[in-house]
Structures are given as C-alpha cells and as structure tokens.
Amino acid sequence: MRKHQLLAIPFAAIFLSSCAIISPRTASREPEVRDVPFQARQNIDQAPRKRVMVLPFLDDSSRSKSASLVAREAFVRALRKTDDFLVVANTDFPKDVSTYLKNGEYDLEAMAKIGGGMGLAAIIEGKIIEVKAKRIGDEVGLVRQIRARVEGTVQVRMVNTKNGNIGLNETRTADVEETTTRVAERAFSDRFLEEDPKLIEAVISKAFQSTIPRIAQSVEKLSWEGRVALIKGDRVYLNAGRLSGLQIGDILKITEEGEDVYDPENGSLIGKVPGRLKGTVEIVSYFGRDGAISIVHSGSGFRENDRVELY
Numbered sequence: 001m002r003k004h005q006l007l008a009i010p011f012a013a014i015f016l017s018s019c020a021i022i023s024p025r026t027a028s029r030e031p032e033v034r035d036v037p038f039q040a041r042q043n044i045d046q047a048p049r050k051r052v053m054v055l056p057f058l059d060d061s062s063r064s065k066s067a068s069l070v071a072r073e074a075f076v077r078a079l080r081k082t083d084d085f086l087v088v089a090n091t092d093f094p095k096d097v098s099t100y101l102k103n104g105e106y107d108l109e110a111m112a113k114i115g116g117g118m119g120l121a122a123i124i125e126g127k128i129i130e131v132k133a134k135r136i137g138d139e140v141g142l143v144r145q146i147r148a149r150v151e152g153t154v155q156v157r158m159v160n161t162k163n164g165n166i167g168l169n170e171t172r173t174a175d176v177e178e179t180t181t182r183v184a185e186r187a188f189s190d191r192f193l194e195e196d197p198k199l200i201e202a203v204i205s206k207a208f209q210s211t212i213p214r215i216a217q218s219v220e221k222l223s224w225e226g227r228v229a230l231i232k233g234d235r236v237y238l239n240a241g242r243l244s245g246l247q248i249g250d251i252l253k254i255t256e257e258g259e260d261v262y263d264p265e266n267g268s269l270i271g272k273v274p275g276r277l278k279g280t281v282e283i284v285s286y287f288g289r290d291g292a293i294s295i296v297h298s299g300s301g302f303r304e305n306d307r308v309e310l311y
Contacts, residue, residue: 040242041245041247042083046083046245048240048244048245048310049083049085049245050084050085051088051121051240052087052120052121052219053087053088053093054087054090054124055097057069057127061128063194063195064195064200068204070204071128071154071201071205075205075212079212082212085216086243086290088120092118093114095114108125109164109166112160112163115161119226119239122158122161122215122222123161124215128154129154129171130153131151131152131194132150132194133193146180147179148180150176150177150193150199150200151174152203152204154171154172154173155169155172156169156170156211156215158215158218160222162222163269164269165269168215172208172210174206176203180198224310225309226307226308227239227306227307228305229304231303231304234295235294236294236295236296238291238308239290240290240308241287241288243290248285250283251310252282252309253310254278254279254280255306256306256307258275258307259275277299279297279298280296280297281294281297281308282297
C-alpha cells in the first residue's frame, strides 16, 4: 500500500468520528420537521381533536386483569373511530397515575390540575362493577361448547380539566350471548362462567363502549386549546399538530393564561377567565410526533406556554 494511502486512513477515521459526534448535536438544535399529508381533518368545519387520557381500568374483584386490559383497548379503539379524540398515553402524564388511586378510584380532581397544563380536555376512569353469567345451552362430551348469557355492569367517570368538575358519572349494564369451550369441566354451577375470560371481555367491552356517545357529547362542549412550546425567530412552535387535527393554513389566536375564578360560597373552582389576546399565528408546517410550526400573523410578546385556540 502506498504511503499517501496509509496516511489518508487516520484522517478519514477522524473525519467520520467527528461527523458521528457533531451530527446528533446539530440535529437536536432544531425541531424535526415531518412531511405529512396536507389534510389533517376530514372537513374545514370539523374542530380539532380533543386530547383525553383513559386511565387503566379498575376491577376490585379477584378475576384476571386481562379483562380490564382488553376492555380498555376496545374502548380506546372506539374513541378513536369517532375521529373527535386524540388519546394521550398514560406514560405521558408527569407522575405515575397509580399514585392517584384512593379508596378504589382515582383522585380525578387532583389529576385535572396537571392534565389541564398538558392540554388535556378530560381524563376518563373506567371500573368493572359486576359480571353475572347463566348457561343457556350445554353440549355433552369431554370437549364441549357452552352457550351463556352474560351481564356486565361498569362505571365511567370523566373529569373536566378546565374546572376540575366531574362532567360524567354513569353506570351502564350490557348483556351478550356468547359461546365458550370447556374441556373436562364437571361444574354444574354457572359461577365458573363468570370467570371465563372470553365471556367477561365480550360483555365488559360492550358495556364500556355504550358510554362513548355520552362522553362525546360532554367533551364536545369543551373548547379546544393548545400551548406555545417554543419561540425561535419568526417561528412559533405549538404542542399540537396534524394528529390533533390542526390544518396547514389554520389561523389561531394566542392569549395569556387566564386567572382561576372560584365560587365565593363554597370555594369550588368555576373555571378560568379568558386571558389577554396577544395576537394570531398561521400554521405553515408540522414537526415531531404531533407539533405544528406557525408564523406570526399579528401581535407580539408571545411566550412559551401561552394558550392557543382556533381564531
């Protein structure tokens, strides 16, 4: 190998290692801009999606936890199908949500104070109350199909993060007829059917999903809002983007954080008064997982954490 080729190898290694060190730092200085489709919502009249958080479902019984997990997953899927909600992961909450469990339920009022700062419109709690089953058909044999009628009762609570009030507290009951397979089962009681994962999941999922129209109706009354995440030069970066339903070309108004107003009689929080209008911005692009880049349309004095609403 020639002498100049040997000398080139260390220099090339130094150059490549320098790139590996410098590139991540350089890339992290600017938000990641994402190339996504233009249409963020189905029609121009559709409001941005409300951010909600669905807590892990509760079940005080000794039955398998898989029922509450499956029921929550089905519930979240049904919420998303409405195209009115953006479901925020529980891991995005600043604190472990399990620390808010008190006497068999979540302290939703305490969680609402933090959720409001995250831009959540509401926090939803689901709880399995009771499951009853009765067989209505039974085959003969070692491996046989048993048809059962199952009834499940659930409770759903939802807190409005704007004022900390429980905006929804409903108990719903649903029933299904479902078939399950039993192998060498000698029990003559219907009790064992109430522990069957397939039967439980079917009826509990149905009961929880029946509450979604009422949830949608309650959340629809709440105004959508986002926050200013970063200001850099003439660009204003927002904490909501395409997933939230913000459309390129949307005009949004930016206001100061409003003050809390309390009821003078009982001291309960009524809500926030609107803050001072600072100006307007226009969405021009997206960045990150669900962020938007905007340019100033009017006004000045914008700051991080300022409130953002549709104009």
